Amino acid sequence: MAELGVEEARSLGEMVETPLVEFKDLVVSYGPVQALAGVSGAFLPGPTGLLGPNGAGKTTLLKTLLGFLDPDRGTITAFGRDPAKEPLEVRRRIGYMPEVDCHLPGMTAAAFVAFAGELSGLPRDEAISRAHEVLYYVGLGEARYRTVETYSTGMKQRVKLAQALVHDPDLLLLDEPTNGLDPAGRDEMLALIRDISERRQMSLILCSHLLRDVEQVCENVIVFNQGRVAASGRIADLTGPRRAVYDVRVKGDATAFLTDLKDHGCEWREGEDGYRVSMSDGFGPELIFRTARESGVQVRFLRPGAETLEDVFLRALGHEAER
Amino acid sequence: MPIYEQTYRRHEARGPLRRVRFWPITREALRLILARRWFLALLVAAWLPFVVEVIRIYVVTRFPEANRILPVDGRLFGELLGWQAFFTMFITIFGGAGLVANDLRTGAILVYLSRPLTRRDYVVGKLGVPLLLNLSATLAPGLLLYAVALALAPDLFWKWDLAWIAPAVVVQSLTVSMVMSLVALAVSSLSRSVRVAGLGFFGLLIGLEVARGILYALYRRPETALLSLQADLRSLGVTLFGLADRSVNVPWAYAAAMLAAVSIGCLLVLRSRVRAVEIVQ
Numbered sequence: 287m288a289e290l291g292v293e294e295a296r297s298l299g300e301m302v303e304t305p306l307v308e309f310k311d312l313v314v315s316y317g318p319v320q321a322l323a324g325v326s327g328a329f330l331p332g333p334t335g336l337l338g339p340n341g342a343g344k345t346t347l348l349k350t351l352l353g354f355l356d357p358d359r360g361t362i363t364a365f366g367r368d369p370a371k372e373p374l375e376v377r378r379r380i381g382y383m384p385e386v387d388c389h390l391p392g393m394t395a396a397a398f399v400a401f402a403g404e405l406s407g408l409p410r411d412e413a414i415s416r417a418h419e420v421l422y423y424v425g426l427g428e429a430r431y432r433t434v435e436t437y438s439t440g441m442k443q444r445v446k447l448a449q450a451l452v453h454d455p456d457l458l459l460l461d462e463p464t465n466g467l468d469p470a471g472r473d474e475m476l477a478l479i480r481d482i483s484e485r486r487q488m489s490l491i492l493c494s495h496l497l498r499d500v501e502q503v504c505e506n507v508i509v510f511n512q513g514r515v516a517a518s519g520r521i522a523d524l525t526g527p528r529r530a531v532y533d534v535r536v537k538g539d540a541t542a543f544l545t546d547l548k549d550h551g552c553e554w555r556e557g558e559d560g561y562r563v564s565m566s567d568g569f570g571p572e573l574i575f576r577t578a579r580e581s582g583v584q585v586r587f588l589r590p591g592a593e594t595l596e597d598v599f600l601r602a603l604g605h606e607a608e609r
Numbered sequence: 610m611p612i613y614e615q616t617y618r619r620h621e622a623r624g625p626l627r628r629v630r631f632w633p634i635t636r637e638a639l640r641l642i643l644a645r646r647w648f649l650a651l652l653v654a655a656w657l658p659f660v661v662e663v664i665r666i667y668v669v670t671r672f673p674e675a676n677r678i679l680p681v682d683g684r685l686f687g688e689l690l691g692w693q694a695f696f697t698m699f700i701t702i703f704g705g706a707g708l709v710a711n712d713l714r715t716g717a718i719l720v721y722l723s724r725p726l727t728r729r730d731y732v733v734g735k736l737g738v739p740l741l742l743n744l745s746a747t748l749a750p751g752l753l754l755y756a757v758a759l760a761l762a763p764d765l766f767w768k769w770d771l772a773w774i775a776p777a778v779v780v781q782s783l784t785v786s787m788v789m790s791l792v793a794l795a796v797s798s799l800s801r802s803v804r805v806a807g808l809g810f811f812g813l814l815i816g817l818e819v820a821r822g823i824l825y826a827l828y829r830r831p832e833t834a835l836l837s838l839q840a841d842l843r844s845l846g847v848t849l850f851g852l853a854d855r856s857v858n859v860p861w862a863y864a865a866a867m868l869a870a871v872s873i874g875c876l877l878v879l880r881s882r883v884r885a886v887e888i889v890q
Contacts, residue, residue: 354884373725373727374725374727377723380723382719388720390637390711390720391711401637405724407626
């Protein structure tokens with residue numbers, strides 16, 4: 287293998303760090319409803335999670351990126367091009383796996399994926415050949431001559447992934463790829479996506495409202511909430527050292543107890559049966575007992591738990607809402 | 610071995626964007642439609658009038674006196690295309706009603722529009738399906754009948770003053786096929802159900818024809834023909850082929866203008882309905 291010169295290595299380094307997608311002060315509305323309210327950010331090469339509750343604006347961002355929606359204000363570029371002005375040049379480098387079901391009635395998976403490849407600009411023979419390879423890759427090799435409407439939900443998700451992959455895009459947009467899958471199917475799909483990212487070196491944006499999915503595949507994340515970017519960066523940096531968390535159930539008026547906990551720097555939210563309390567740094571369960579005694583309530587249940595990514599992001603979203 | 614251990618080649622060759630991008634859409638939709646045997650039977654049945662007209666020409670060439678009962682001249686082609694217009698209605702319903710409706714129902718519209726395709730490519734690709742099917746039932750038998758007529762009865766048809774037949778067949782076939790296809794596609798884009806779209810198209814054609822019939826019966830005015838698509842198409846046929854049909858005896862320019870307005874309306878409907886994002890106000 288030829289060694290890279292200093293200049294080549296530098297330009298390669300710059301290329302690696304150049305964002306694939308950048309958006310600045312982006313405002314997108316559906317009629318009177320503002321779906322994206324002046325968001326800014328960038329997707330670097332590699333896997334990036336796009337996280338947020340339903341209706342946060344994640345899918346709107348993807349659709350703007352594909353040139354389906356025109357921004358009311360701000361800019362968005364993909365591979366240095368404006369999707370609103372050069373949608374075809376942008377879309378040919380993107381593979382899109384939509385959230386909703388999509389298939390052509392009466393078409394076998396092999397024909398469907400080959401057709402998708404041809405629509406993306408592959409020559410027909412190449413599209414057919416790659417369709418078979420991609421269907422084997424996603425685990426549908428044996429079922430590729432069945433019509434897609436006879437597939438289970440998991441198989442349909444894999445076909446959607448195959449049609450997004452067939453033309454070997456530079457960027458893969460995965461909109462809720464684990465929707466409707468059982469736990470085993472979910473793990474298999476995430477393993478597949480991780481493989482695409484790690485071994486195939488394909489950049490991808492994983493759009494999900496499930497923190498676990500994003501955490502399994504991505505190192506970087508952009509968190510959306512109510513049409514705004516609530517947080518962005520490396521997941522490890524965003525979460526920081528995780529706090530001690532306790533599930534607590536009390537008897538008596540909890541209002542004063544919870545207010546006192548907050549005064550001590552703790553945070554809490556209602557759990558399934560009681561409260562989930564994130565302790566402030568350096569404090570343990572003795573603070574809960576002491577506060578309970580001072581507030582006049584009885585601690586009837588206390589169980590230590592680990593702070594999940596969900597807790598961290600709910601905390602981030604909570605802070606965002608407060609701002 | 611996990612399934613993802615299996616791999617595929619990277620595709621490195623990325624050429625320039627294709628100029629003709631709609632053809633795969635047309636081809637695949639045609640392939641799916643023509644895979645249905647009953648649809649092939651319908652296409653074959655649409656050629657029955659052609660067979661009847663060939664027999665008619667043959668009989669006249671063998672028994673010239675039959676020409677008095679069954680005159681064989683330019684009008685024969687107009688009559689043939691009149692029959693073919695009837696068949697195009699069914700071909701369009703069964704071959705065109707689901708083209709956009711199915712894509713809206715199954716979400717396939719996103720598969721198309723997330724590719725390097727414009728909405729125009731999509732519409733042209735889908736339009737090509739009923740258009741080609743209808744042309745196979747109008748233009749093909751019309752021109753073939755002309756060729757057969759020239760071969761069987763050259764003394765009747767090999768004349769300069771009948772040279773207009775071929776262009777007239779082309780114009781009438783293209784008009785019938787294009788208008789039917791555009792209306793079917795527009796109606797298809799208004800529903801997510803193939804049945805609703807098919808019934809909508811059928812109801813539109815029949816409803817307007819019934820309305821025209823009632824108004825004509827009441828007022829005996831040929832202008833009522835403008836109300837009905839089929840009557841407008843017949844009106845053009847009357848002009849092109851010199852047929853006699855007093856019920857649609859309106860100036861051809863009016864009928865053509867009405868058909869053009871309908872076609873533009875259909876294109877506007879398609880423009881608003883063929884979108885990757887449905888915006889509910």
